[in-house]
Amino acid sequence: MANYGWNGKILRVNLNTGTTSEEDTSNFEPEKFIGGRGFGARVAWKELPPDVGPFDPENRLMFMPGPLTGTLAPGSGRCTVCGVAAQNSVISDDAEGLYSWSGIGGSFGTEIKFAGYDGIIIQGKSSEPVYLYIEDGNVEVKSAEGMWGKGTYAAMKEIMKKHGKETKVAAIGPAGENESSIAAITNDSESAAGQGGFGGVMGSKKLKAIAIKGSEEVKVDDHEALLSTVKEINHEVCWPVSTDDLEKGYTSSSYSVDSHSKACTLGCQGFCGGTRSLNYPGDIQYGEVTTFSFCASIGDYEVDHIGNQLGINFWDFAYGIVPILQYASKQDWLNEVDGLEIPAPEEKIINSNYADTPKPLLVKLMRKLAYREDELGDLMAEGGVEMARELWEEETDEILSRIYPGVPDYPIGYTGHWDCHWKHGAVGWPHWLVSSLIWATSNRDPANDSVHHFTDNIALYPEAEMMNGEKLSWDKVREVSERLYGYEGAMDYEVTYDPPEAKASAAVWHRWRGALVASLLLCDWQMPRVFTLRPKDGPQTYPQAEAEMFSAVTGINMSEEELDKAGERIWNLERAIDVRYGRNRDWDESIIPYFEHPSMDAEGEGKHAFDAEEWKKQLTAFYELSGWDTETGRPTRSKLEELDLDDVADQLEEKDLLPS
Amino acid sequence: MKNKEDSKPDEGCEKNSGVSRRSLLKVMAASGVAAAVVGVSGCAEQEGTTTEFACPYCDESFESETELKDHINEEHSGEFEPPKASEFLEVHPEKCVGCEVCVLACSSYHENAGSRELSRINVDVDPLEPEFFRQRVCWQCDSPECYYACPIEGAMYIDEETGARCIDSEKCTGCGDCVEACPFNPSPIKMDVDEKVAFKCDLCKDREDGPICVEMCPRNAIEVKEEWEPVYERMDIDAEELTGYMQDPDRQEVEQ
Numbered sequence: 001m002a003n004y005g006w007n008g009k010i011l012r013v014n015l016n017t018g019t020t021s022e023e024d025t026s027n028f029e030p031e032k033f034i035g036g037r038g039f040g041a042r043v044a045w046k047e048l049p050p051d052v053g054p055f056d057p058e059n060r061l062m063f064m065p066g067p068l069t070g071t072l073a074p075g076s077g078r079c080t081v082c083g084v085a086a087q088n089s090v091i092s093d094d095a096e097g098l099y100s101w102s103g104i105g106g107s108f109g110t111e112i113k114f115a116g117y118d119g120i121i122i123q124g125k126s127s128e129p130v131y132l133y134i135e136d137g138n139v140e141v142k143s144a145e146g147m148w149g150k151g152t153y154a155a156m157k158e159i160m161k162k163h164g165k166e167t168k169v170a171a172i173g174p175a176g177e178n179e180s181s182i183a184a185i186t187n188d189s190e191s192a193a194g195q196g197g198f199g200g201v202m203g204s205k206k207l208k209a210i211a212i213k214g215s216e217e218v219k220v221d222d223h224e225a226l227l228s229t230v231k232e233i234n235h236e237v238c239w240p241v242s243t244d245d246l247e248k249g250y251t252s253s254s255y256s257v258d259s260h261s262k263a264c265t266l267g268c269q270g271f272c273g274g275t276r277s278l279n280y281p282g283d284i285q286y287g288e289v290t291t292f293s294f295c296a297s298i299g300d301y302e303v304d305h306i307g308n309q310l311g312i313n314f315w316d317f318a319y320g321i322v323p324i325l326q327y328a329s330k331q332d333w334l335n336e337v338d339g340l341e342i343p344a345p346e347e348k349i350i351n352s353n354y355a356d357t358p359k360p361l362l363v364k365l366m367r368k369l370a371y372r373e374d375e376l377g378d379l380m381a382e383g384g385v386e387m388a389r390e391l392w393e394e395e396t397d398e399i400l401s402r403i404y405p406g407v408p409d410y411p412i413g414y415t416g417h418w419d420c421h422w423k424h425g426a427v428g429w430p431h432w433l434v435s436s437l438i439w440a441t442s443n444r445d446p447a448n449d450s451v452h453h454f455t456d457n458i459a460l461y462p463e464a465e466m467m468n469g470e471k472l473s474w475d476k477v478r479e480v481s482e483r484l485y486g487y488e489g490a491m492d493y494e495v496t497y498d499p500p501e502a503k504a505s506a507a508v509w510h511r512w513r514g515a516l517v518a519s520l521l522l523c524d525w526q527m528p529r530v531f532t533l534r535p536k537d538g539p540q541t542y543p544q545a546e547a548e549m550f551s552a553v554t555g556i557n558m559s560e561e562e563l564d565k566a567g568e569r570i571w572n573l574e575r576a577i578d579v580r581y582g583r584n585r586d587w588d589e590s591i592i593p594y595f596e597h598p599s600m601d602a603e604g605e606g607k608h609a610f611d612a613e614e615w616k617k618q619l620t621a622f623y624e625l626s627g628w629d630t631e632t633g634r635p636t637r638s639k640l641e642e643l644d645l646d647d648v649a650d651q652l653e654e655k656d657l658l659p660s
Numbered sequence: 661m662k663n664k665e666d667s668k669p670d671e672g673c674e675k676n677s678g679v680s681r682r683s684l685l686k687v688m689a690a691s692g693v694a695a696a697v698v699g700v701s702g703c704a705e706q707e708g709t710t711t712e713f714a715c716p717y718c719d720e721s722f723e724s725e726t727e728l729k730d731h732i733n734e735e736h737s738g739e740f741e742p743p744k745a746s747e748f749l750e751v752h753p754e755k756c757v758g759c760e761v762c763v764l765a766c767s768s769y770h771e772n773a774g775s776r777e778l779s780r781i782n783v784d785v786d787p788l789e790p791e792f793f794r795q796r797v798c799w800q801c802d803s804p805e806c807y808y809a810c811p812i813e814g815a816m817y818i819d820e821e822t823g824a825r826c827i828d829s830e831k832c833t834g835c836g837d838c839v840e841a842c843p844f845n846p847s848p849i850k851m852d853v854d855e856k857v858a859f860k861c862d863l864c865k866d867r868e869d870g871p872i873c874v875e876m877c878p879r880n881a882i883e884v885k886e887e888w889e890p891v892y893e894r895m896d897i898d899a900e901e902l903t904g905y906m907q908d909p910d911r912q913e914v915e916q
Contacts, residue, residue: 188787230761
């Protein structure tokens with residue numbers, strides 16, 4: 001194994017016994033699986049059979065940075081949290097949860113690397129609340145008594161007071177402690193692994209927090225080459241911005257808060273984080289605080305912040321639970337909670353703007369959820385689908401199918417996270433066909449690869465100004481599309497279903513690249529550079545940046561194609577894990593009803609729905625381009641062997657899960 | 661302490677006893693600037709031995725540093741030139757996003773390492789206290805205490821073109837006097853891991869395109885400034901506040 005990029009060891013903590021051990025990173029085949037999501041999938045394939053539930057002590061909670069983490073690469077400071085996800089726990093009677101993953105910003109990933117590790121695997125369950133303290137290779141399991149029950153922010157402060165303020169802390173709040181399926185893990189005040197409900201997994205292990213202090217550096221093979229690639233891209237933030245804005249200290253209008261935007265993580269060129277000062281109403285224990293946060297513009301900052309302290313995944317709360325309760329109010333099933341009226345949407349079936357909901361009600365609901373107060377709180381803690389089903393049974397099918405693709409059979413999708421079809425991030429027809437294919441095959445919500453890579457780019461760049469003052473133009477967009485996906489029509493707004501490969505090719509490419517970016521590990525908002533605004537002779541794209549940086553850091557020369565192969569391998573391994581849970585074409589197609597509802601455009605008007613039959617042809621094309629069986633949607637032996645996953649093929653065959 | 665020409669080593673004096681002719685000269689060059697007292701630490705009397713503070717410009721000697729300074733100010737003012745004012749780096753807090761690209765770019769370029777410790781520029785932010793922002797990069801002071809304090813001929817020098825206060829790593833013995841003398845704490849002058857050599861920002865004087873941090877910053881938040889301003893104005897704070905930055909006897913960390 002190379003001496004660069006990776007540190008060479010991975011920490012394993014067994015909370016049953018309180019013991020720790022180190023494993024050689026080379027055992028994880030870093031050249032094949034890279035790190036991050038790749039390592040997570042590899043561990044899951046070997047150690048997490050389908051009968052392991054999210055809250056079983058045997059579940060692994062993994063924090064996996066990658067070989068580029070801790071370097072200059074854009075947004076490299078992130079890491080991936082992997083394991084059997086609690087948020088998927090309603091999936092079926094056979095499996096209590098599905099393997100999934102969630103990205104987390106902040107400085108936690110960097111600090112894992114600086115402390116000398118390439119990842120942390122936590123298994124078992126402590127009998128008492130504990131936290132982990134790691135300092136440059138020394139690991140201690142310490143009592144978290146007195147910290148249990150506190151908010152994420154308070155826990156971080158307490159630990160930093162004890163171990164020094166340079167300590168980086170990832171913590172859970174009351175929602176995680178109470179094993180909510182939609183609990184988040186938070187670090188650096190508000191950077192969170194929200195999707196997947198890994199906060200509840202952490203809580204089930206009685207692990208309040210992980211605190212790390214590291215003083216090592218990440219060894220880079222060729223600093224000059226790394227500097228040169230980063231220099232190429234570092235004056236372009238992840239959405240187009242004028243030089244003038246940059247000079248002024250650019251604050252994106254959609255993300256601005258009362259202070260200026262901030263990098264959540266090392267090497268960030270996106271600045272979607274921000275700082276803000278808040279003064280809370282009396283019933284919140286935190287008083288006046290200033291936070292450094294991911295400022296998702298999804299509603300009220302005070303409410304967001306309270307949710308972060310309680311450790312709740314906002315997406316499910318704000319875009320699942322709240323709209324369902326509003327719908328319930330409209331149906332007169334439930335009009336008030338503890339004397340607070342639930343407003344009913346007037347016309348639309350869903351009022352997606354949760355900021356319209358009164359603050360006291362939102363705070364009341366979140367506290368009930370986090371502490372599992374009364375029946376409603378207890379059900380909300382299980383997520384929107386479980387809550388709706390338990391309370392109003394199949395009467396809620398209509399509303400659920402508008403929020404959670406796959407319901408009722410496969411309610412895997414987390415709600416509304418930038419599918420680009422509902423209100424958020426609407427990029428318009430037909431671009432969301434790509435995200436629909438990605439979601440259909442996803443082991444989590446679609447934001448992992450589709451929006452931040454494909455739809456954000458297609459929404460933001462075509463009219464963007466290049467550094468020479470010219471507009472990028474749709475002609476150049478088509479050139480980029482041809483270069484990346486092999487089909488001009490992938491990014492063409494005039495191309496819908498024909499040929500089916502057009503949109504499917506983009507979905508497949510972003511699947512592979514997404515798995516790669518989350519393994520290297522870079523910010524999925526910044527990489528890949530689908531478009532570049534630096535005028536070029538060829539297509540206005542810079543897809544080889546990842547390979548250049550990987551080679552510079554690790555000293556292992558890999559071309560763009562070779563590295564994409566690693567991405568494809570990781571993605572196929574994740575698919576094999578899904579297949580082990582029974583995943584098949586039916587499952588993928590369960591999202592169809594969701595996309596048959598007309599999408600919302602910027603004005604909130606429903607216009608486009610897709611044609612299911614035409615879309616199925618696209619799904620077939622997706623499978624074909626992936627080298628999968630079109631009937632079952634499962635990877636074939638030849639594809640798996642091509643990816644050096646022979647053992648995976650063997651094991652699937654043993655279980656009769658390999659397409660014949 | 662090494663190579664101090666006039667020092668009387670280890671005669672019960674914890675610090676250097678006496679001041680080298682050269683370093684005193686440099687200190688005096690900045691007399692009239694309040695901060696100049698830093699860096700001249702004498703150990704006046706030790707068991708009958710008196711350390712004399714000799715005037716570098718005449719034959720007189722004095723029992724205390726203050727007397728010597730007064731003497732030089734009265735008798736020899738105008739006999740020496742202060743070093744050339746330097747260009748300096750200014751980080752604009754309103755543009756800085758805390759991504760630390762400058763930090764890693766600096767250590768990559770100078771040390772072939774991606775390391776905060778080995779970087780000549782640091783930006784300290786506290787996620788739990790976002791108002792907190794502290795840049796740690798040498799201000800290239802007009803009255804460079806580090807330069808005056810350095811006991812080795814040529815180990816610290818003034819770059820002719822930029823005016824940057826530079827350390828010659830070949831000559832530096834790692835005594836740490838420059839770090840001690842630096843009025844900022846933590847000092848932007850750092851000691852390498854083996855404590856054998858001090859290093860600091862030299863404005864990338866040998867780099868064609870200027871400072872690497874300036875070029876790499878994705879927000880154009882770092883600027884090379886040429887025009888001199890008092891340090892507290894550069895830092896956009898009051899003169900009184902600046903005293904909070906100055907080195908205090910306990911060397912407690914002073915936070916912005």
